Amino acid sequence: MPERRLAEQLAKDVGRILDRLVDREEFAAEIERMGLHPGSVVNEVARDPAVLARAQVEYEPVNHLWDRMTAHRQARPKAWPADWQPTVEDVRLLYGAAITFFVAALLDLFVSDLLLSRLVEFAVLILTGAAIAMLLFGLPPSVRTWLRWAVDHVRLAAGLPTRWWEIQRELRDEVLIPELRGWLGGQANPQFSTMLRLRDASGLMIPAGQGPLVPTAAVRACVREINRGTSAAVGVAGSRGAGKTTIVDRAVRNEFTDPERARVLGVLTTAPVRYDARDFVLHVHASVCRAVLDELSSPDGPRRSDSRRHWTRRHRLYQLRSTAWTWLRGLIQCAAILVAAFCVIHLGWRRDGDAVMDPLARVVPFAESFEKQPREVISTAPLQGLALVALVFLAAVTVWIAVRSFAIPLFNGLTSAVSAFVDSRLKRKRTPAEAALCAVARQQLRRIRFLQTRTSGWSGKISGMGGIEPVPTRSTANAEQPLTYPEVVERLRDFLELVGDVLITTRLSAIVIAIDELDKIADPDEAHSFLNDIKGIFGVRHCVYLVSVSEDALTAFERRGMPARDAFDSAFTSMIRVDPFTLGESQRWLAYRAIGIPKPFIWLCHCLSGGLPRDLARVAIAVHDLGETHRSLGEFAQAVVSADITDKCHAYVHAARQLADQDDGIPAVIEFLIGMSNEIHERGHGDITWKTVSAGASPGGIRLRSEIDCYLTFCRPYSKSSPTMSASTSTARTPRTTGGQPSNFWPRSAA
Template sequence: MTGEPSDPHSIEERDLDDFDSWTAQAALASLIDETLGSPEVIRLLARESLRTEVVREKLVANETLLAKIRTLQDQVMAEGDRGFRPRNRAVSAREVLWLLVAVLLGLAYLSLMTAAWDPLPVFLRIFAGLMVPCVLFATGALAVRKVTALREWINPDSMQFHEEQFGLGPRRSFAAREIILPEVRDVISAHRQLHFGTTLVFEQQYDLGEEDSSRIVPTAAAKRIRRVLERAGSGAVALGGQRGSGKTTAIRSMQRGLLHGSENPAPLVVVASAPATYDARDFVLHLHKLLCQAVLERIGQVLGPGTSWRWRTHQALRGLTDLVLSAALGWAIGGVLWNGKFTQFPVELWQTLAKVQFPDLLGPLWTNQPVGNRIALAAVAVLALRWVWKLLAAATGALLILLRRKSSEIPRALQAEARRQLLRIQYLLTYTTGWSGKLAVPAGGELGRTRTTQRAEQQLTHPEVVDEFRAFAQLTAEVLREEGITDRVVVAIDELDKIGEQDKAQQLVNDIKGIFGVPGCLYFVAVSDDAVLSFEQRGLAVRDAFDSAFSEVVRLESFTLDESRLWLAQRLPGVPEQFCYLAHCLSGGLPRDLRRTTIDMVDVTIEHYEPSLSTVTAILVCTDLGLKTSGFTAQARGLAQTPELAELWPKLLRIPDTREASALAELAAELHEDATPDLADPVNRLCLHSSAFVLFCATVLDVFTDALTQARLTPSLHELAVARRRLALDPHLAWATLTDFRKAHDLRLPAS
């Protein structure tokens, strides 16, 4: 299977020996051809000047891709008619109206031909008869083009024969979208046009200021989250990784459906940020409130706008106002153009219409009228047709609402329950009931009695709040799945890793883990590296709140060199590879820092026209030196004044004024020469951190110069990004990494 698309309908004799293998290969070839023919892929191929045959050859030879298709075929065969079925898309009033218009056009032609048949000459009868199939075809084409539901009913899948033949069933579209399309994008990315040069130029910029970008880099963690969303029906998953590794981005991507990995509708995602100071009961109530709001929003999207009496009154008033304005406009236009008095226009118009007798329409309305009257009639006709359209749309919409009401009873019941729960959470309801009476007695006296009972709903305890949340979450998951709206609910708790004390974070997890384990609900929690470490130590004599709460951990790592290059290429198309390497090394591959570095790099182009690599590197490194020096000096001011600190101060103050790479390397050696391996001493630790950072900046300036050619862009430059990450872990390790890098690239070692 190379070059030309294969014909999946043809079976050779040798294919009968292993029919399963043939169906998998034929299904793969058919899906590849279909995906490569999509408009999105065609645009990507054109942008990269890549031939379709090259991509197709790579995909057909991909054994992993073939294995995924065979696995999907086995799943379809095992599931049969079971499994989740998405809710059918509701037919809109506009579609019904277009269907009605198409039918009326056909009937109008047939009625007109029947009424005018007798007086027609023979040749016109022949012409009118030949036009019947053309009119029927045109009206049918109009209905199919305008009514999506009718088009899907007539042709539910353009590859229906292939579904039966290839064993993919209703999951064919899923295979094309979630299995083939990502691989196509990966192949195109791997074969994308690379630009080299030491001048910062790019075509345009995308999504640099937006963290919620749809341009997702397919990292290993993103693929694993996609698999978790596809397979797991319930449970709790911890999202680990250092600050800035993209945990929040992953959660927001789940919320927007960008990491959704199945053919079913995107899950209902509720996102909450963990509080720094918390009350467990209030936090569960907050989750409950967010879940209610998400349910109301999703059901509102599925069922359409509400039909309360307020909504109907508002729509009626709008329609009445529009009708009055249309009538006034028609009167004004017709009164000015009509051959008669302005005030008599409605009467004369009615008299003209009364003279019309079918089928003689053109005589009274057009042929026998002066030009001004014709224009007035045309204007009034346009307004009248508009209102006929609006009235028909209103009538069909009301009919559809009546027809849908019975089928949407269960979702509306859940909607009402969500409103009730939301009201209960937001307010403490107070009910007052009572009675009073008065009895008059002789001599002007009165006897009276008043009794009042006040009932206030008691505040729920934490276990009761948890039970209420679990019950509503389970009800939501069951109803949404049964109604085909979505197959699961996802609750994501972000920023738990920002709680500074590990004990407090563990206590929060302990207090809220009672909400975990709801059938149909999947939980994602952003945790710190310490939590990941404790989870990875399970099986040892270590077991804490994180180990007992989470079923698995997905760790988000820093970008690799290729992932950083792809991230920049997506946002700065046409940017030279030298600047991609520079941004990766300065950020250490950390997604958040990579975004900041890229923004700073683009900002350089505002003040410098097409700056060189040396200029951009010098500006970015100088800025970084100034920021880090402020941190070093702030840390030094908090230390006790000692002779060692007094010797360190002048060296620290020289850092932001040093610009040359050689001078920075010498300064790094001076900072490092008096340091000892003891990290417990704060002054010594400051010496080690500052010296390693200054040496890193000197190395970046030495490497990223205008002499950095394409041949020198090797994967070994990734070691600079590794050194940048190690600066935050261990200055000794960072220093050793930098000295090894300088030795390997023939750079002068610091004399220390």
């Protein structure tokens, strides 16, 4: 579709969807409260460049389908060549078609009323089909080419509205609803109310990795790396819960690809905590093979796992069995009803000396007389009237069973078959190079999974009674040995280069392979070894690797050149830092999910989560769950912090019990934690009586006590009334140690 026309159609669709959205209760009430006009809101949001950019990304599949239809229309062949001269065979076929049509017409006109009418109708159909075939083969080949083109064009035109409707629904749910929430939240005057009143809090239940993405500095850096057009190995570093997985997942799902570039082939894998480098590279190789097969079979569809593929095959089998059983059950039920109807007929119309089929001939005349004179017929033959009513009921039941067991499944099956056929025709046809790539991907996927063994040979025997049969007895067996690790790496690099050579510039713009969870490897030495082992797969043309690593890796990369070079410095071309949300980014994240959250609640959510999106999502769920019963800021803060302190008390008690045999002061810590949990359950954390507890002497006890001190110092500002603390407690905001013992931060008196 031309860019200007696409922009006009996109703006029209965005405006139409926004017109319907502003009438929803969630948005209409907020617009009325703010004193805005719905039309002005629609115009402002529809003209927002960020909204139009995201909408354009959502509309890319429709644009591709429109471009395919335009290219197909431009490739329209000539239906009739101007210089066509029929050959002798063409003339014979055309005459044969005309004669066949004439014979079929004569049969249909003059022989259709005879006893063999059904047979004649079948013959007419056969002759008509033969005449059409002879006509097509007798005409120029360009006519057949034009007919194939016309059928394909109709299928493309029929699939465009369906795809357009699906994209409009995704545009509404994924782009316009969050953007409208965010725009209204930004236009509203800052609310400093300490009362929480949300009209619609369902958006707060959206997980952290789903929904609109806040455009942070890390997201913009990842967008630049994906669209740079060169091979790269990029480390994505940050603390746990900062959103590394979300960024790499969105990257492989083509959400960071520039609309002017072709889509990318995305592969997402997870680094094992306990790894074997050879097995992991084989896993990456298999994942790339499956992604290539999915791309060439369904470019716009989701990537399917092995479980999903197996489920699809088994689902088709069981669906076929279920349909067959439904038909068989319907046949059995219809047969039973026919038997019952036959019995009713014999009870009502059988006479002495009748044959078995004689009562059937009396049913129709009786029904005709009943239709004309029902009262007289019922008065003279009441038993037969009841039998006729029973037959009508059985006929209605038979029709209902036939519709339920045969008509509905047959209609659903035909609809699914037609839809699958249309979808298959709408798919872009593979070129010979792409078909060969599919075969290579399947072959390599089988080779990764199985060790192939081939055996060939001869056999012979010596028969008894002096008979000897000289048959060769030699045999040979060829077994393919497992590849060594360098060969595994070389095969993967070679396959990635092949995929790039075949698909880049025709279907794709790059191959993005994301390796997630590398920061979950606890031992830094193991993480270094793992990266050293797999970095041989980096540096392939058209390939961009995104690897989520820990903050230690970021530190080592940024210090490159100062100490000796390490694995992180030599493996990565660049590093992306994923920082926690700022207060403004947390506010925007919440504004995408709910309208009308007051500023104090946003500040509280940001402080409780520390700006980590994962923890911010948990606090948002707490806002959703507790917002109905704890509307004031103080009640909500107490409820959230009390629940968190209770959970932490249980965790610290479990950790302290493991140190009870090593430290005499641990039982007092356990007693304090249990007492605190009980008081929170009874009175809330703002009314706790804090007690002094002596510190433990072992290193584990000192560390545990320091953790508890720091956590309670963090939670204390959220109390309804801060406890009175001693001088040593109030002046120390961070743990200090004196002689190996932590300073006493525990409150001494009651609140």
